[in-house]
Amino acid sequence: MTQDALLGPSDIRELAAALDLRPTKQRGQNFVIDANTVRRIVRAADIGPDDAVVEIGPGLGSLTLALLGAAGHVTAVEIDDVLAAALPATVAARLPARADRFALVHADALRVTELPGPPPRALVANLPYNVAVPVLLHMLATFPGLERGLVMVQSEVADRLVAPPGSKVYGVPSVKTAWYAEARRAGAIGRTVFWPAPRVDSGLVSLVRRDPPPTRASRAEVFAVIDAAFAQRRKTLRSALAGWAGSAAAAEAACEAAGVAPTARGESLTVEDFAHLAESRPTRGGA
Template sequence: MSALLGPAEIRDLADALGLQPTKKLGQNFVVDGNTVRKIVRTSGVAAGDHVLEVGPGLGSLTLGLLEAGARVTAIEIDRRLAEQLPHTVETMQPGASLEVIPADALRVESVPGEPTALVANLPYNVSVPVLLHLLETVPSLESALVMVQAEVGHRLAAAPGSRVYGSPSAKAAWYGSWSLAGTISRQVFWPVPNVDSVLVGFRRGELPGDEDERRATFALIDAAFGQRRKMLRQALSDALGTSAAASALVERAGVDPTARGEQLTVGDFLKIARAQAASAGPEEGADQAFHLP
């Protein structure tokens, strides 16, 4: 088997780079090879697949993906790590197919080579925004397996009506289906985090609407969950004009105006967005019709 990074190698690399993992960048590095191989195995990545990785850090998971025969495009915001990663890979797995993009994943607008899978230990402080951004801007992604904070993972995989169903759940569902795929021990990280971690799997589905509709739907989701204890007719009153207007429009969409956001699917929010678009005069334009910022 190809070599993977262990605790000693990771600390040596960190010392050589003068690196102290920071909470600001969500840096917790996996130091256990068995965990890396478990993640790769669970992801279903096979030889020849093009994988996108975000936040590769010192390269623990990168090496596991390359070991499986994948070619990896890695986005790393920390320039020291981005510059070191190709050297680490060449030392431990000479000739492996790796491309490193030194950038903030939230600002990347495209990824070369049309990767089909996202596999990553995501920085926990920005995991949901990064996921939603990449699913929107890298449409070639058909599947994902990401390690995230347990609370976030449960939200991503939650169904309407669940206690933890929220804005991330509804927005993530726009792109496809999500499910919990395993738990990860705190002890396999350096430094050891003070939160539990889970793996979340994703399969892309057919997009339910176009880009204008997505933006309008997400704006309604934000409004509904910004006041999640209120009924839709109240929670959406600012976005849709008045409480009375919101109630009438939501009802026209076939949705109960006395329901709360946590009871609605992303499809329900889309129906409301379409009802609002239909109620606005064409001269107002799409952005005005949807009350977009």
């Protein structure tokens, strides 16, 4: 792929002007204008010619073009009408030899349940700040063939996604991500590589798919106890899980059956602990 194929600051602004595009905060639109940054992301994602990649929120195509230069196939999911209409033309103009390896899905990523082309093995995306966590969790849940991912998110969200139990920022995103994957920080991204420049720094998070904890409980049941535990995170599990279990006494019994201290708080539990709790939830009739 030639240097000219990638988008620079002037290219981005020219495309935006031609489309009469004004990035909106509502959709978390901050476009990457630095070619070195998208190359770095593709390298960190370890994308090769055998990979089918799904990208969320491709925007004007900065990362899309870099991914197409390395991957076997790229499917981009874009909700914005103007951007979705323009991206295929940008790909055709910049990388005509690879245009047949590109597919666009014009949809809300949170509602996507199937994708054209080969099943994606990797998720690589500059996720819109306002929906980063729900989109990530939806994609991991909906496409079990995703073996790995590299996402760019707001720096504090990156911290939450990779936080271990006991950390001050450990919470629902941390535990639910751990259900699907091992997450780690893969670098920091400054504000100046975006247009418009956000008011916060960004971080890269690397994800490698893992098997969920062995449990008789369903994912929905495990996620329900996670939500309950962190809804009142300052309370002990005996109190925080009272509504989930049916009473404080039933919550205490569930904790004891799961081998978890009723006096503990949600931020000290692993995803395996939550799976054990979900298994130990009393039936409504017996609580």
